[in-house]
Amino acid sequence: MRKIEHLGIAVKDLKKSNELFSRLFGKEAYKEERVEDEGVLTSFFQVGDVKIELLEATAPDSPIAKFIDKRAEGVHHVAFAVDDIYAEMDRLKKAGFEILNDVPKKGADHKLVVFLHPRSTNGVLVELCQDDVK
Numbered sequence: 154m155r156k157i158e159h160l161g162i163a164v165k166d167l168k169k170s171n172e173l174f175s176r177l178f179g180k181e182a183y184k185e186e187r188v189e190d191e192g193v194l195t196s197f198f199q200v201g202d203v204k205i206e207l208l209e210a211t212a213p214d215s216p217i218a219k220f221i222d223k224r225a226e227g228v229h230h231v232a233f234a235v236d237d238i239y240a241e242m243d244r245l246k247k248a249g250f251e252i253l254n255d256v257p258k259k260g261a262d263h264k265l266v267v268f269l270h271p272r273s274t275n276g277v278l279v280e281l282c283q284d285d286v287k
């Protein structure tokens with residue numbers, strides 16, 4: 154794992170939260186992107202070397218909807234940049250972590266992603282991101 158790639162924050166109203174975080178960072182989000190398969194609409198802020206990803210649910214069965222229903226808005230996951238997502242999946246599986254998807258899936262912002270179940274990572278939802286060079 155190279156570095157923290159982004160911090161994912163679950164929000165109820167992306168427009169409202171974009172305004173709040175634009176005020177906080179003094180800069181606008183650099184993109185907004187819908188990831189249908191994940192049931193999310195995301196926006197991204199670049200803060201130094203790290204990105205902040207805001208996520209609004211676009212479907213009632215979205216993980217974000219479930220998270221907010223259960224816990225309220227707030228930090229949802231931490232994503233780490235990896236150079237070789239398959240090698241990392243193999244290493245982590247052997248190290249006893251629970252990987253939620255057998256094959257990497259298309260994430261936002263031109264990434265291939267996998268998630269680790271929070272029950273295997275001390276209660277923190279971890280995402281691995283590799284640049285999707287295709």
Ligand SMILES: CC[C@H](C(=O)O)C(=O)SCCNC(=O)CCNC(=O)[C@H](O)C(C)(C)COP(=O)(O)OP(=O)(O)OC[C@H]1O[C@@H](n2cnc3c(N)ncnc32)[C@H](O)[C@@H]1OP(=O)(O)O
Nearest residue numbers: 161188191193216223229253260261266268271276277278
């Ligand atoms: C990919 C697009 C974008 C990107 O960066 O490119 C994204 O980041 S999309 C982000 C949204 N997608 C995901 O989060 C996919 C991975 N998440 C999941 O598969 C589920 O959310 C899962 C398996 C973590 C939980 O789903 P489940 O249906 O089991 O929900 P429960 O509420 O029953 O949760 C079970 C258990 O896990 C705890 N939990 C749930 N979410 C989180 C979380 N974000 N952080 C920490 N813990 C979490 C929940 O509290 C339950 O624990 P328990 O002790 O049983 O209450």
Ligand SMILES: [Co+2]
Nearest residue numbers: 161206232280
């Ligand atoms: Co993410």
